[in-house]
Amino acid sequence: MSALRTILKGTTMRKNLVFAICVALLTGTAQAQDSAQDKFMTNWDLNGDGTIPLAEAVEMRKNIFAAFDSNQDGVLSDEEYDTFDAARANDMASVGADSRARLRKIVGGLSRKGTDQNEDGRVTRQEFLDSTAQWHAGIDKTDDGVITTEDFATMD
Numbered sequence: 001m002s003a004l005r006t007i008l009k010g011t012t013m014r015k016n017l018v019f020a021i022c023v024a025l026l027t028g029t030a031q032a033q034d035s036a037q038d039k040f041m042t043n044w045d046l047n048g049d050g051t052i053p054l055a056e057a058v059e060m061r062k063n064i065f066a067a068f069d070s071n072q073d074g075v076l077s078d079e080e081y082d083t084f085d086a087a088r089a090n091d092m093a094s095v096g097a098d099s100r101a102r103l104r105k106i107v108g109g110l111s112r113k114g115t116d117q118n119e120d121g122r123v124t125r126q127e128f129l130d131s132t133a134q135w136h137a138g139i140d141k142t143d144d145g146v147i148t149t150e151d152f153a154t155m156d
């Protein structure tokens with residue numbers, strides 16, 4: 001049985017669901033949720049000046065690595081990376097569906113595939129930081145060395 005059918009089974013739940021859908025139609029889900037670029041700029045533009053230079057992206061990656069390297073051994077193990085994967089998936093679910101594909105493209109660069117440079121199944125701090133430059137350049141579509149909202153406009 002699908003999750004939706006399970007929800008629809010209960011009458012009270014169904015009423016709530018119908019109500020939620022009506023509210024969504026009235027207010028528009030796009031307004032209720034952040035767009036991918038808003039989300040990204042909020043998280044990664046650490047000093048809030050509207051641009052993300054490489055140094056800032058590296059700084060943010062240091063924070064991320066520290067947050068997910070639970071045992072602080074300088075390596076993201078499989079288990080630790082699973083937690084990181086789950087956090088990104090969770091993040092993805094919080095943006096509007098219209099810009100989710102875009103966010104997936106950006107955040108996809110943070111997967112093991114994008115960070116495990118020697119492909120040995122473990123991601124060291126050095127690898128995690130060293131892989132930032134290529135990732136940053138990939139998002140910087142305007143090629144001016146910084147990520148701004150302008151880069152997202154030309155992304156698709």
Ligand SMILES: [Ca+2]
Nearest residue numbers: 045047049051
């Ligand atoms: Ca900045």
Ligand SMILES: [Ca+2]
Nearest residue numbers: 069073075077
């Ligand atoms: Ca670790």
Ligand SMILES: [Ca+2]
Nearest residue numbers: 140142146147
């Ligand atoms: Ca740019």
